[in-house]
Amino acid sequence: MEAHDGISAKLVQEAGFRGVWASGLTTSAALGLRDSNEASWTQVLDVLEYMADATTLPILVDGDTGHGNFNNVRRFVRKLCERGIAGVCIEDKLFPKTNSFIGEAQPLADVDEFCGRIKAGKDSQTDDDFVLVARVEALISGQGMEEALRRAEAYHRAGADAILIHSKKSDAAEIFEFTERWANRAPVVIVPTMYYATPTDLFRQAGISTIIWANHLMRSSIAAMRETAARIHEDQSLVRVEGSVATVKDIFRIVGNAELEEAERRYLPARPAVSAVVLAASGGELAGLAAGQPKCMADIRGQSLLARLVGTLRESGVRNVSVVRGAHKEAVALQGVRMVDNDRHASTGEAWSLASARDAIRGETVVAYGDVLFRRYILDSLLTSRADVVVAVDTLGATQSRPGQRDLVVADRRFSGDYLDDSPATLRRIAQDIAPDEICGEWMGLARFSARGAEWLREEIAALEAEGLLEGADLPALLTRLAAKHPVRVKYFTGHWLDVDTLTDLAEARNFT
Template sequence: MPPAKCLRMRLSGTSLLHIMAAHSPLSAILAEEAGFDGLWASGFELSALYGLADMSLISMTQHLDTLWAIAGRTTLPIIADIDTGYGNAINIIHAIGEYERAGASAVVIEDKTFPKVTSLAADGRQELLRIEEFQGKIEAAVTTRQDPDFLVIARTEALIAGLGEAEALQRAHAYVDAGADMILIHSKKRDPSEIESFSRAWTGPVPLVIVPNAYPDLDAERVKALGNVCMMIYGNYGIRAAATAMQETFRRIIADGGVQNVHKDILPVEEIFRLQKMREVKAAEARFLR
């Protein structure tokens, strides 16, 4: 079954889907082995991988190149974080075709102005589009997609911008009217109160997506109790875990004056060979290199 169709079918069930951010094919392989239901082709993680701020500095081409590479190494559905869609509704028309061809099963488009500033930045510039303009972007995405199972997820940043729940609900309903398949609601409060309140107030016909980066206490059991959230995206944990491990390892090597202590605490080379499918490569060599 194609990944997009599989994702849409699973969303019609009662289970809560767990989606892990990926910034590389290797991180995608590890997420699939861990048992996640899908991957988040994260703009934040890719920006961090390049050592850049998450402020629309990564190009669509850079993101697509990574998406192609990830799609070639996983069977999981991929949800592409395309920020504001790289421009207006005309840019969206172009982007949807490119992301479908690259292997995405869904895109998330947010209602900020371009260029955006990452949602969790302290005192970041959080400017939202007019509702009607963002409706046009959602309509353009829905009209352009070739695969009817390809999901268009509308993300409202009304809570991030401090505009309140009523504004967030108004925008979410308007985006569903424009054809959005799901609504991603986001908050940067350190507790999940805004998200839980919005979820209880949501009466729309489509399910919700949340990204519990700022409010990690909101676990799966609490989310299931809300009743209308069907997907949790772990939006920056892959790159944070990788950076944590590299920081610790690199500092220990300098402090120890070598790798004599650290080598036993990291994965052996043989495990990397396994992830690279070296056994299959060696088998192919034996069969075809004559």
């Protein structure tokens, strides 16, 4: 399968292919250049080095004409071997090359001169397993089957390990004629870009060794990037595209962030672990769920809502998770988390539940409602904030009301609407009874406290307790009190989270990835 850089090579391996075709066309296109040797062979080598580092699959390089005469070929082959490349394919055309599908009757190299390139390449390889594939362009240039067979035999005698026979017809008839007459004297490679409708099993039956799918990752990425760019330009917003593109989390997974995190644990000084307290004591049953099933345990495509939430926390490095449960507590269970019981859940509020787990509020701490889902980038943004207390606020909450909306936010500065706007905003109040013209957004039920911020939080819990207000206080009241004494940073986001209160919300959660 074609690849043109490190990440596309990783995707080829992930898809299950047995080898990578480092296409000259798509490597050039990725650099914004034409497929006419405009990228120097040293630039191509740089790309190949990244690809070889990115995958354990063998890479067959589209070497065009060999980047010159025999001397260029032998140096190129040596450099490929140094980088662990499995092989190169060179074509019997003139340098600089022209793509096979441009124009008609392209001139071909002299057979003896091209055989010299093949011999030079084989003499220069430093790896016994390195392969050199000779690409025959006679059918493409209109010189016919006899010339194709004559050239293939000459290249085979010169030492080519395999023959790539190329065709631009829409059916595979001349490919099958070639393979029948060639009689498998050396392995045959094909590129069915034009005759793609031919079933692959027919190629197997014809004894063809290798099929190259030559340029389809590049072509598919161009289509996707063009559509995304046009939509963002039209909307001046990411709202329509964010749910349809690969997540940043997927990029981290593909490029191997997990290995880096493991290496950091091995080689860097240990840093204090981040803890989390998840509030799931109220139960909040949903109509339609089994009797006695708290909504935090509602099924979201084979995982509970709570498991999805905790999974997002762990992906962001939050390992020590405490869950405060109450209603139907026997039904709230999740491996690897600490359960804290609020047996007074029926007569107390969220602040009391948080106080039940106050021993977990030590060092950097995340506090979250147990019935919310959010994209990981939102949590990552809070975790990288330098503020001692930071809350996630959805700007859509200022414009789109919904039933049960209670965590409305007033801050000292509204979101400007600019995607790059990161000017600091400070919390003034979170409540339900806020005038529409004051609303800056809706709190997502997610907050992060630094070690110092966690101290402030414990102090405010103690103050509520001393004043006899802890039992009835909710988190908006607690955060509002905290904001009156200390700076509480507001981080604005636009959507990409869910508060699961209704069956409609639950249906949306099952499509939330």
